[in-house]
Every structure is written in structure tokens, then in C-alpha cells.
Amino acid sequence: MSLDMPKFSDLDALYDEKNAQVATQMYEDPELFAEEMERIFKKTWVFVAHESEFPDKGSFKLSTVGQEPVIVVRDRKGKLHCMVNRCRHRAATVCEVKQGKTSSFQCPYHGWGYGLDGSLRALPYPEQYGDDFDKAQHGLLKLRTESYQGMVFATFNDDIEPLVDFLGSEVCRYIDLFMKQGGGFPVKVLGEHQFTVPMNWKVQLENTTDAYHFPVVHKSFMQTLDGATEEMFDFLDKGKGWVEDLGNGHSVMMMIPELEDLDANLDAPIPERFTDLAQELRDEGYPDAQVRKIVRAVGGAGFNLNLFPNVSLSLAFFRVLTPVSVDRTDIRHMALGMDGGPAAANRARIRLHEHFQGPMGFGSPDDAEVWERIQRGVQGGDDLPILVNRGLVDEEPGVAGPRGHISAETGMRAAYQMWKRMMAQ
Amino acid sequence: MTQMSKIDTKTLLQDVTAFIWAEGAMLDAKEYDAWLDLWTDDGLYIMPIGDGEDYANQVNLCYDNAKMRRDRIGRFHMGFSISSAPPAQTVRTLSRFRIEAQEGAEITVTCAEHVVEDKFGRQRVWAGNVRYVLQVTEGGFKLHSKIVRLLNSDGMLNSFSYLF
Ligand code: FES
Ligand SMILES: [Fe+2]
Numbered sequence: 001m002s003l004d005m006p007k008f009s010d011l012d013a014l015y016d017e018k019n020a021q022v023a024t025q026m027y028e029d030p031e032l033f034a035e036e037m038e039r040i041f042k043k044t045w046v047f048v049a050h051e052s053e054f055p056d057k058g059s060f061k062l063s064t065v066g067q068e069p070v071i072v073v074r075d076r077k078g079k080l081h082c083m084v085n086r087c088r089h090r091a092a093t094v095c096e097v098k099q100g101k102t103s104s105f106q107c108p109y110h111g112w113g114y115g116l117d118g119s120l121r122a123l124p125y126p127e128q129y130g131d132d133f134d135k136a137q138h139g140l141l142k143l144r145t146e147s148y149q150g151m152v153f154a155t156f157n158d159d160i161e162p163l164v165d166f167l168g169s170e171v172c173r174y175i176d177l178f179m180k181q182g183g184g185f186p187v188k189v190l191g192e193h194q195f196t197v198p199m200n201w202k203v204q205l206e207n208t209t210d211a212y213h214f215p216v217v218h219k220s221f222m223q224t225l226d227g228a229t230e231e232m233f234d235f236l237d238k239g240k241g242w243v244e245d246l247g248n249g250h251s252v253m254m255m256i257p258e259l260e261d262l263d264a265n266l267d268a269p270i271p272e273r274f275t276d277l278a279q280e281l282r283d284e285g286y287p288d289a290q291v292r293k294i295v296r297a298v299g300g301a302g303f304n305l306n307l308f309p310n311v312s313l314s315l316a317f318f319r320v321l322t323p324v325s326v327d328r329t330d331i332r333h334m335a336l337g338m339d340g341g342p343a344a345a346n347r348a349r350i351r352l353h354e355h356f357q358g359p360m361g362f363g364s365p366d367d368a369e370v371w372e373r374i375q376r377g378v379q380g381g382d383d384l385p386i387l388v389n390r391g392l393v394d395e396e397p398g399v400a401g402p403r404g405h406i407s408a409e410t411g412m413r414a415a416y417q418m419w420k421r422m423m424a425q
Numbered sequence: 426m427t428q429m430s431k432i433d434t435k436t437l438l439q440d441v442t443a444f445i446w447a448e449g450a451m452l453d454a455k456e457y458d459a460w461l462d463l464w465t466d467d468g469l470y471i472m473p474i475g476d477g478e479d480y481a482n483q484v485n486l487c488y489d490n491a492k493m494r495r496d497r498i499g500r501f502h503m504g505f506s507i508s509s510a511p512p513a514q515t516v517r518t519l520s521r522f523r524i525e526a527q528e529g530a531e532i533t534v535t536c537a538e539h540v541v542e543d544k545f546g547r548q549r550v551w552a553g554n555v556r557y558v559l560q561v562t563e564g565g566f567k568l569h570s571k572i573v574r575l576l577n578s579d580g581m582l583n584s585f586s587y588l589f
Contacts, residue, residue, distance in 0.1 A: 098579065191474060191484025196581045220506035224496040330581050335484045343482060350484050358584075360472060360487040362500055365584035369508040376545070 011423055015416045020392060020409065021385035022416065027200040027378045033326035040309055040422045041066025045146075045153040045166050047311035047320060048072050048082055052150060052188040052339060053099070058116060061099045064322045065143065065154055071095055071105070072145075072152060075116040080147065082154035083118040083140040094140070105140075118142050149175050150187060151311075151318075167307070170400040171250050174305045178313045180262040181336065183297030184290065188339035189318075190350060193358025196330045199371040201309075201323035202419070204331065207367065208304050208312035208319055209243060209253050209411025211236060212390065217370055221362040224355075226273055232256060236407055243391070243410040245401030249308025249418025251411030255315075259302025266292045274298065280344045294341065298348050306411055308418050317353060327375050333357040333364070388412040434524065441534050441559065442522050444566045449519050449538075452588050455512070457498040460588075465560055465567045466491055472589065473572065475579040486578065501586075512586040513544035519555070530561045531569065538573065540589060552576045553589060 014023045014032075025032060048063040049072045060073035062085065069085040071094075085093045087107040094105040094114060104121065105114045112123045118140035126133060143154040146163035149172075153163050164172060179187050197204075207213070215222070215236050222230050235241050235255040243253045254260060266289070270278050274295045281291045300316025312319040318334040335353040337346040356363035378386075391408020404410035451460045464470075472486035480488060489497060501509045517540040526533040534557045542549050553575040559566045573589040575582070 193474070193484070193486070194579075194581045195584050197584075217507065220500040220503060223503065223505070224500065347482060350482070351488065354485060354488055355493075358486055359582045360585055362497070362506075365508040365586055366506055368584040369586075372545070 011420050014423075015420050016385070017413075017417065017420070019385075020387070020389035020413055020416075022202075022388060024378050024382050024384060024386065026202060026386070027375065028326060030326045033200075033323070035423070036419075037066045037323065039425065040419065041323065042156045043422060043425070044157065044160065044309060045155045045163055046309065047151060047307065047318075048145075048154045049152045050150050050187075050189045050318070050334065051080065051147060051152060052186065054080060056101060058101045058103055060095070060102060060116075062095065062097075065156065066323060068156075069093065070143065070154065071140075072154075073102075073116050079117070080145055080152055081117055082143045082145040082152070084143070086141065087112055088120065088138045088140065089123075112138075114140050148172060149179050151175070166248060167250065168247050168400065170246050171248075171305065171307065174246075174252055174303070175313065177261055178301050178303075178305060181297040181300055181316060183262075183294040183338050183341060183345065185338035185341040187336050190335045190337040190346060190353075192335060193333040193353075193361070193364070194330065195359045195364070195368065196324065196328060197368045197371050198327055199329050199375045200326060201321055201329045202415075203371045203374050204321045204329050205306075205309065205415050206388070206409075206412045207371065208306045208314060209251050209415070210409070211241070211243070211253055211255060212407040212409075213367075213370070217366045218363050220366065221356060224362060228271055229273055239406060241406035242398070242403050243406060243408050244398040244403040245410055245414035245417075247400050247414075249415045251306045251414045253304040253306070253406070253411055254302065255304070255406065256302030259299070262296050262301060263293070266296060270295055271299070274348075277344060277348050281342055284342060284344070286342065294338070294345050297338070298345050298352070300349075300352075306415070308415055316349065317357060331364075331368075388416065437527070437532070438522060438524055441524065441532060441566070444559065445519055445522070445534070445536065445557065448568070449517050453515050453517055455501070455587070457501060457588075461494060461498055463566075463568045464491065464494065465569045468494075468568050469570045470494055470568075470588075471570070471572045473574055473578060480572075486575075486582075497588075506586075508584060509586040511544075513542040515540050515542050515587050517541070517589075525556075532559045532561065532566075533557070534559060538589060540587075542585075542587065544586075549583060551589070553578075555589075 014026055046065045049061055053061050054074040057076050060071055063070050063072050070082050071085050072082045074080055087094050089112050092107050092109040094107045113121045115121050120135045120138040143156055145154045148163055240257055241254045245251050278291050278295050305313040310321050317336055320332040322330040324330055337349050358364055388409040391404035395402045395404040402410055470489040471480050477483045500506050504510050519536050519538050521537040523535050525535055536555050538553045538555050540551045553573045556572045558570040560569045
């Protein structure tokens with residue numbers, strides 16, 4: 001299968017940039033999906049984990065890069081590695097524990113043993129391989145691995161630009177702002193929700209930059225908020241926010257501009273929903289300035305930063321997608337907190353996370369329902385386009401790229417342009 | 426409780442089983458207002474992720490006090506939540522009941538729960554271990570805590586539009 005076949009020769013028909021229309025087959029063609037795995041997920045930086053998930057030497061976690069199962073692990077020197085979870089002898093996975101701590105990885109089939117850096121250390125009865133068997137050539141397949149602000153990315157592409165260049169300075173600036181929700185402490189992963197949805201991965205890619213759906217799909221969530229918080233989430237009516245194309249498929253959706261920089265305006269009154277927490281922190285002896293900083297951080301940032309192709313820094317958590325098949329995508333919602341911060345503040349963050357996110361949240365199940373509805377809907381009307389043209393009419397130049405209304409589909413257009421660029425290579 | 430100690434274990438097991446079956450039937454029938462009335466005011470309904478037991482300080486699927494339970498049911502009822510309008514239909518069985526402890530007015534019971542859900546013409550099967558702490562009151566048993574630990578709770582799940 002290759003793009004030389006007539007079917008994909010016309011990328012313009014799959015994503016019509018001028019009219020901002022996506023072809024139906026983008027969500028349902030298994031051959032196109034296979035091609036995306038090669039041309040996108042095997043070629044670019046893919047988010048795999050957060051550094052806080054590896055507190056010790058030997059800490060590891062299973063993850064994926066596209067469809068490839070990988071192990072992310074911290075070696076004895078503290079360096080992070082990402083490698084394919086496949087024995088170099090006859091391909092058995094060398095690890096099936098989701099997360100933990102180890103001193104090495106041993107294949108269960110014939111006992112080949114690998115170090116934390118993936119190197120082949122020992123194998124039973126090596127004599128039958130002869131004298132010129134080179135262990136150095138039989139380590140686990142390693143991916144290039146780089147981090148920014150604790151976010152670990154890996155790639156199969158040795159020729160790709162450094163991670164920070166791929167992200168770009170404006171994205172890095174937003175990541176720095178996002179991490180201020182550590183409230184003066186390092187950001188730490190506190191746990192995660194995981195659920196699978198019968199949808200194409202690009203449905204998810206679109207959703208993290210879709211403010212238009214919020215008041216409709218999340219009305220029942222909004223109704224469980226106190227007045228001031230509901231008002232804060234009413235960003236569509238207020239229309240103060242924006243969506244901006246940040247290049248390379250990345251975008252930012254600024255829903256609550258007052259919460260772009262969590263350190264700004266810390267003298268503002270503490271919202272009512274956090275007054276009890278603030279008192280608890282004061283009672284624990286935290287000085288007022290620190291209490292304000294922590295409490296502000298507990299509520300999370302005011303924006304979604306969407307990184308092509310698989311992670312969104314979404315208000316207060318990481319939303320990670322893994323493409324499984326053309327019509328199935330796994331979603332992880334990683335809850336974040338303050339490493340070494342007050343337990344009461346982390347508890348508050350966890351309860352907020354559970355309120356909206358995950359299989360039993362007040363938000364995610366409704367998202368999952370509409371995403372599945374898309375996958376069901378594209379069974380009909382093959383020739384009808386999917387519209388991502390909203391907000392083209394009043395888009396203006398932003399800092400890094402076009403900037404549109406908060407409900408504009410500017411971020412989706414950014415992602416599809418990058419999609420097209422990568423599929424053409 | 427003195428009156429408790431007079432009741433022999435077999436009768437207690439029968440009573441507890443009948444109560445939990447009635448609760449399960451309510452959840453399948455989505456009689457949620459009646460279900461809310463089964464709870465003590467300080468009761469907690471928890472679905473944890475993984476093996477951890479420090480529920481307050483860990484990320485769970487849900488950690489519902491009285492307000493969260495009411496809000497959750499309100500969400501199911503109001504018709505604005507697309508995943509619960511209509512919700513998946515469920516049929517559940519509860520079995521393997523064991524009384525783990527009986528202290529004062531509190532009885533700890535564990536059991537197995539199987540739920541089959543149906544929506545969009547597809548069925549999914551879920552299994553979990555359930556741990557109840559029931560409170561004996563004048564008006565019968567009350568739910569003081571209910572902890573449902575799904576098999577694969579730390580793996581890939583689906584979204585749920587009903588209660589376990
Ligand atoms: S497959 Fe791993 S040692 Fe043989
Ligand atoms: Fe949503």
C-alpha cells in the first residue's frame with residue numbers, strides 16, 4: 001500500500017484546505033489508517049509519558065507510539081529510554097506489567113536478558129550462536145527520546161528536528177504557562193483514567209480544540225457547578241477567548257483568558273468554591289501569598305494546548321490518544337498535581353478531575369457518546385464533506401498563525417494542514 | 426448491637442442478600458431516587474482504579490459523597506446528558522456473598538457483580554468485586570459505603586451511563 005495508488009494520490013480531495021472540508025473516508029478507510037501510522041506516527045514526535053511517572057532508577061511504564069508497544073524506563077544513571085517491547089530473539093514482549101520498578105527486563109520465552117537501557121546483557125547457552133555473535137547488535141529497538149517540561153516524547157525518526165524545534169517557541173511558552181499549575185511545586189502525574197471509543201483518532205484530534213461543543217455536550221456538567229464556576233465555563237457566550245494555529249499542527253484554545261497566566265493578579269478574591277481549601281491551607285501554616293498561588297493552581301489553566309498528533313494539555317490534565325484501528329481509539333486522561341504540595345490541594349485536584357473526566361465522569365461519557373455517533377454517522381452519505389470551516393470568516397493573524405473566534409475550527413484546520421503535509425512526504 | 430448478636434449468621438446473610446439484590450434491581454430499573462434514599466448522609470460510593478485503598482488521595486473512577494451522588498442522578502434524569510438519554514440498559518447478577526465483619530451496627534459484606542450492558546445493539550460484560558458496609562437502622566439496612574472494583578479497573582474501560 002502506498003500513496004502512489006490512485007486512491008490517495010489526491011490529498012486535496014481528502015482534505016480540501018481552501019473550503020476546509022474533510023472527506024468521509026478520512027474516518028473509515030483502513031488502508032488510509034495504515035498509511036497514517038507509517039507517515040505520521042512513525043515519523044514525528046509522539047508523547048509517551050511524563051517524567052514524574054519515573055521517580056526512581058528502574059521505574060518503568062508501558063506506553064505506545066502509534067500502534068507500537070513501547071517501554072519507557074529510567075536507567076541507573078537517571079536517563080529516560082523508550083524502546084519497543086519486543087524481544088530481539090523471536091519477538092515475545094519482554095514486559096507485561098503496566099507500571100513498576102525493575103532492575104532488568106527478561107524475556108519469558110528463552111531468557112534473553114536486557115538492561116534498563118535496552119542493551120542485551122546475557123542469553124542462555126550463547127555458544128550455539130558462534131563466536132561472532134554481537135550482543136551490541138541485539139539490544140531492544142530504541143526510539144529517540146526527548147523531554148520538554150517533564151513531558152516525554154519519542155520518535156522512530158532519527159532525522160527529525162529536536163523536540164523543542166518541532167514544538168516551536170510559542171508552544172513552549174504555553175507549556176511553561178500550563179505547568180504553573182504546579183503552584184510552585186513540580187507537576188506530577190497522580191493517576192489516569194482510560195477508556196476506548198469506537199472512533200477514528202482524528203475525531204479526538206479535533207475535539208480537544210472544539211469549544212463549540214462545550215455548552216451543548218457538557219450542559220449537564222455545567223448544571224452541577226456553582227454559579228461563579230458555571231459563569232467561568234460560559235466562555236462561548238462571553239466570546240473573549242480565541243483559537244490560534246501555532247504551526248506544525250499544534251494549536252491553542254484560550255477558553256478563559258483570565259487564567260492564561262496563573263501567576264497574574266493573585267490578589268483577586270479567592271473563588272467561593274476554594275474558600276474552604278484556602279482556610280485549610282492557612283491552618284496548616286502556609287503563608288497567605290503561597291495559599292493564593294496554590295489555590296489558583298488547583299483550578300488549572302484557562303486553555304487547551306493541542307499538540308499534533310496525540311496529546312492535549314487540557315485545562316488541568318493531559319489528554320492522550322492512541323490510534324488502535326481505523327474505528328477505535330484509546331484515550332488516557334492523566335490527572336496532574338503538585339509534587340510535594342499540600343495533600344489537601346492534591347485531593348481537591350483529584351476530585352475536580354473525577355468530576356469531569358473518565359468513564360464515570362460528568363463530561364467524558366457525553367464526549368464519548370458524540371464521538372461514537374460520528375463513527376456511526378459516516379456509515380451514511382459517503383460523498384458528503386465534514387465541515388471544519390467554522391470561523392474562517394472572521395479569522396485574523398495571530399502571533400504564530402491565524403487566530404479565530406473561541407468557537408472557530410482554526411485548531412482543526414491547523415491539524416489537518418499538518419496531516420496533509422506529513423502524508424505528502 | 427445487642428439485637429444483632431441474637432440473629433444467627435444464616436438469617437443475617439439472607440437479609441443482607443435480599444437487601445443487596447433489591448438494590449441491584451433498583452439500579453437495573455434505574456429507580457435512582459429510591460436508590461439515593463438507601464444511603465446514610467455520610468456514605469461514600471467509590472469505584473477505585475487499581476489496587477490502592479487510599480481512596481481520598483488517589484484518582485478513582487468515582488468518589489461520590491451525598492452531593493456527588495445527587496448530582497450524578499440529576500444528570501441522568503435531566504435529559505441533557507446525551508450518554509444517558511437514552512442510557513445503556515443493564516442486567517446484573519450479584520452472588521458469592523460473604524459477611525466479612527460485624528461490628529456494632531455495621532456489617533461488612535463482599536460479593537461478586539456481573540453487569541451486561543446493551544446500547545446501540547451491542548452488549549458489553551463487566552465484572553467487579555464489591556465491598557459493602559451496611560448500617561443497621563430502625564428502618565432496615567442503609568448503605569454506608571459501597572466500593573466496586575472492576576476487573577481491569579486500571580486498564581482500558583468504556584464510558585458508563587449507569588451505576589454498578
Ligand atoms: S523470544 Fe525472547 S528469548 Fe526467545
Ligand atoms: Fe467535551
